[in-house]
Amino acid sequence: MKSLTAPLSIMILTFSGCMSTSPSQGPTADAWNNYSTWDKANPSPQTGDPTGFLGNVHQGLLAYREIYVNSTAAPVNSGARPFPYPEGSIIVKESYANQAAHSAKETPELTIMVKLPAGSSPETFDWEYIMGADGMNRGTGTSGLASFCHGCHTAAALTDFTFSTAAFYSQRR
Ligand code: HEC
Incomplete structure (x- = not known):
């Protein structure tokens, strides 16, 4: 038993050591695999470029x-609460190629x-x-993916870099 627990504790130590040197990695896909039960930000499927x-x-533009x-x-x-979003906030966006793909519930592209x-x-x-x-393709800091995504989301800096907020939709009414 002892010989089994020792390597295990070394593994745990190594793992937590890893975590502390790269804190810029969020949760794995388990954290969003039930996203379709969450609240929806948009009142109706979004298309075009609102x-x-x-x-x-x-x-x-044709995507839903x-x-x-x-x-x-x-x-x-x-x-109900002011920006910024607290730690642990997750926003999942489904993009269907077009209306037909949306109606047929084809597997959407996810960006998170x-x-x-x-x-x-x-x-x-x-x-x-x-x-x-x-969740395998992810970026923080100055990584290419983070710069690409965040560069555009900077246009929504006043709402903590998110476009699709209740305030945005209420302005459109
Ligand atoms: C050229 C601009 C642009 C780029 C680049 C971009 N987005 Fe967006 N993103 C938007 C816009 C505009 C919306 C608002 C919703 C819509 O119109 O569909 C949005 C919405 C989102 C949302 C829903 C929350 C919100 O802000 O409304 C998520 C999540 C998201 N994007 C993730 C990403 C990820 C991840 C990447 C990089 C892989 C990325 N985006 C790259 C423009 C961009």
Whole structure:
């Protein structure tokens, strides 16, 4: 038994050592695999370019998009609490290629934002940007993916780098 527990504790030590040197890594895909049960930010499927900042990303102008916020992010997104979003906030965006793909519930492309502990990624105001449901392609700090995503999301700096907020939708009414 002893010979088994010793290597295990070494593994745990090594693992926690890893965690402390790279704090800019948020949770794995388990944290958002039930996202479709979360609150939705957008009142109806989003298409076209309502913010004027879409360019050709998130599957472009014809795409149908749905945005979900976890229970940590929801009070801020809905306007009940002030920005910024607290640590642990997760926002998942589904992009369907077009209306037909949305109606047929084809597997959407996922892009995700996760709020990391304060100070983890000053360059992105502690947002981690993730591309793909499996969470393998992710970026913080000055990484290419983070710079790409955050560079555009800077247009929404006043609402903690998120476009799809209750305030935004109420202005459109
Ligand atoms: C060229 C600009 C641009 C780039 C680059 C971009 N986004 Fe967005 N993103 C938007 C816009 C505009 C919205 C608002 C929703 C819409 O119009 O579909 C949005 C919405 C989102 C949302 C929902 C929350 C919100 O801000 O409304 C998430 C999550 C998201 N993007 C993640 C990402 C990730 C991850 C990347 C990089 C892989 C990325 N975005 C790159 C423009 C961009």
